[in-house]
Amino acid sequence: MSSYPVLRMRRLRAHAWSRAMVAEHLVTPADLIWPLFICEGQGMEEPIASLPGVSRWSVDRIGAKAKEARDLGIPCIALFPNTPGGLRSDDAREALNADNLICRAVRTTKDAAPEVGVLTDVALDPYTAHGHDGLTDAAGAVLNDDTVKVLAEQALVQAQAGADIVAPSDMMDGRVGAIRSALEQAGHVNVQIMAYAAKYASAFYGPFRDAVGSRGLLKGDKKTYQMDPANADEALREVALDLAEGADSVMVKPGLPYLDIVRRVKERFAVPVFAYQVSGEYAMIEAAAAAGAGDRDALLVETLLAFKRAGCSGVLTYHAPVAARLLS
Numbered sequence: 001m002s003s004y005p006v007l008r009m010r011r012l013r014a015h016a017w018s019r020a021m022v023a024e025h026l027v028t029p030a031d032l033i034w035p036l037f038i039c040e041g042q043g044m045e046e047p048i049a050s051l052p053g054v055s056r057w058s059v060d061r062i063g064a065k066a067k068e069a070r071d072l073g074i075p076c077i078a079l080f081p082n083t084p085g086g087l088r089s090d091d092a093r094e095a096l097n098a099d100n101l102i103c104r105a106v107r108t109t110k111d112a113a114p115e116v117g118v119l120t121d122v123a124l125d126p127y128t129a130h131g132h133d134g135l136t137d138a139a140g141a142v143l144n145d146d147t148v149k150v151l152a153e154q155a156l157v158q159a160q161a162g163a164d165i166v167a168p169s170d171m172m173d174g175r176v177g178a179i180r181s182a183l184e185q186a187g188h189v190n191v192q193i194m195a196y197a198a199k200y201a202s203a204f205y206g207p208f209r210d211a212v213g214s215r216g217l218l219k220g221d222k223k224t225y226q227m228d229p230a231n232a233d234e235a236l237r238e239v240a241l242d243l244a245e246g247a248d249s250v251m252v253k254p255g256l257p258y259l260d261i262v263r264r265v266k267e268r269f270a271v272p273v274f275a276y277q278v279s280g281e282y283a284m285i286e287a288a289a290a291a292g293a294g295d296r297d298a299l300l301v302e303t304l305l306a307f308k309r310a311g312c313s314g315v316l317t318y319h320a321p322v323a324a325r326l327l328s
């Protein structure tokens with residue numbers, strides 16, 4: 001093997017055309033999934049203070065967002081409802097209402113831009129009065145098996161409304177299998193499951209909880225169901241189980257602090273892996289840019305490239321429309 005000065009690593013980097021020619025990874029708008037928040041009302045745009053630049057949109061305005069995604073080449077949007085307080089309950093029954101906010105938003109987006117995939121979150125936190133992703137017992141402990149039954153029904157309601165991908169984000173045991181069999185029995189054989197397989201109990205979800213209105217409600221934390229940030233081998237067991245139960249693709253969440261998990265999952269299972277660049281990560285980039293610590297556009301494109309390099313098929317990011325404009 002030759003070495004300096006015969007070999008100069010800087011030779012390939014000397015010109016833009018040459019750097020482009022040897023680039024190992026590429027980010028395009030097709031790598032992006034755009035999460036959108038929905039609120040009740042007419043003609044509404046509600047800015048979210050902890051997510052500067054991100055708003056909740058009422059159903060009558062969400063069709064325009066789906067069209068924007070289509071025009072930007074973003075293949076998929078993810079919808080999250082801000083359920084009014086009066087409709088939240090201990091049994092989360094609003095999650096099963098075929099005319100709830102999320103179902104209306106799914107129908108509207110599929111009407112407006114049928115060529116854009118629609119992903120819905122399967123978890124009870126937008127619907128529970130206590131802000132947990134599942135049902136609780138009298139002592140407040142989150143119940144696994146009772147929750148899984150409701151989640152399977154929730155996924156069916158979303159599929160019936162037209163969701164293309166259901167994404168269980170609840171971290172209950174056995175929910176992917178239960179959802180898959182419910183979908184099969186109802187004839188929704190082509191509705192995909194993107195499992196939040198390795199979802200950590202993270203401090204990076206704060207602005208999201210503001211956005212869906214569960215932050216003030218949450219009693220305690222989610223550590224009995226979401227993963228411990230100390231663990232990595234455990235993520236591989238979670239992914240193996242979700243794949244065995246019928247997940248079409250898996251997700252790692254949060255994103256940037258967990259790229260080691262993305263890489264190990266990709267190497268071990270060779271399946272489509274997605275990462276969720278979560279609300280706190282978005283807020284960090286925006287705060288850094290606002291403080292003059294870095295250029296927002298450059299920061300976000302670099303992070304997206306890092307996801308691709310780690311092995312992601314795509315990234316859920318609130319920066320999706322900004323990134324798509326920069327990349328096309």
Ligand code: PBG
Pocket residue numbers: 121123125133169170204205206207208209222277278279280
């Ligand atoms: C709810 C859910 C959460 C996120 C996506 N689905 C929050 C949580 O688990 O508390 C977080 C997304 C983000 O922070 O951007 N099950």
